[in-house]
Structure formats: C-alpha cells, structure tokens
Amino acid sequence: MSVSGKPWGPYLLVAAGTAAGLGLIAFGVATWVGGAVIGFALVAGAALRLIVPDDRAGLLGVRTRRMDAFVLLLLGAALVAGSLSLLLRLHST
Numbered sequence: 001m002s003v004s005g006k007p008w009g010p011y012l013l014v015a016a017g018t019a020a021g022l023g024l025i026a027f028g029v030a031t032w033v034g035g036a037v038i039g040f041a042l043v044a045g046a047a048l049r050l051i052v053p054d055d056r057a058g059l060l061g062v063r064t065r066r067m068d069a070f071v072l073l074l075l076g077a078a079l080v081a082g083s084l085s086l087l088l089r090l091h092s093t
Contacts, residue, residue, distance in 0.1 A: 006058045006059055007056055007057075007058040008058055008059060009056075009058065010045065010048045010049070010052055010056075010057060010058055010059075010060045011058055011059035011060050013041075013044065013045070013048065014041050014042065014044065014045035014048070014060070014072075016041075017037060017038065017040065017041025017042075017044060017045075018038050018041050018042075020037055020041070021034040021035065021036075021037035021038035021039075021041065022034060022038070024037060031083070031086060032083040032084060032086040032087055033083075034083075035079055035080075035082065035083030035086075036079075036080050036083040036084065038079055038083075039075075039076045039077070039078075039079030039080035039081075039082075039083060040076065040080060041076070042072050042073075042075050042076030042079065043072070043073060043076035043077065043080070044076075045060060045072045045076070046068075046069045046070075046072035046073035046076060047069075048060060049061070049065060049068045049069045049072060050065065050069045060072075
C-alpha cells in the first residue's frame with residue numbers, strides 16, 4: 001500500500017501494535033499489559049527505522065534516521081517503564 005509514493009508497511013506495523021494494546025485495555029486486560037504492548041510496538045518501530053532504508057521507511061521517516069529511532073525508542077521505553085511501574089506496591093492500604 002502506498003500513498004504519494006511512500007510505503008505504509010513499517011508505519012502500519014507500529015499502528016497495529018498500538019491498536020492491539022488499546023484493544024487489550026478495552027477488553028478488560030490489565031492496563032499495564034496494554035501499555036507494555038504499545039510501548040513494545042514503539043520500540044519495534046525504532047528498530048524498523050534503523051533497519052529499513054530511508055526510501056522504504058515511509059511514514060516512519062519524518063526526521064533523520066537517528067532522531068526518528070531515538071524518539072520512538074525513548075517514548076516506547078518510557079511507556080514500558082511506566083506500565084510496569086503499575087505493578088509496584090508502594091504502600092499497603
């Protein structure tokens with residue numbers, strides 16, 4: 001699938017992972033699981049951005065390759081860490 005010459009493959013993989021995480025939350029699975037799935041989808045997007053050449057990156061290629069991968073990795077890691085922090089017992093009430 002291509003619009004204006006840009007391939008959609010890598011972008012759709014990240015979007016599908018995000019939709020899967022949101023779907024898990026909507027169907028009642030623990031919130032931390034859905035958040036972790038979304039975070040891992042963003043980390044996978046960062047890996048795709050590093051691996052796939054610029055002409056095939058499509059809609060994942062917004063800035064330079066390094067900056068795109070860095071932003072996706074940072075957001076994905078923050079989301080995974082935030083989701084997993086929901087498992088912590090900070091106090092017993």
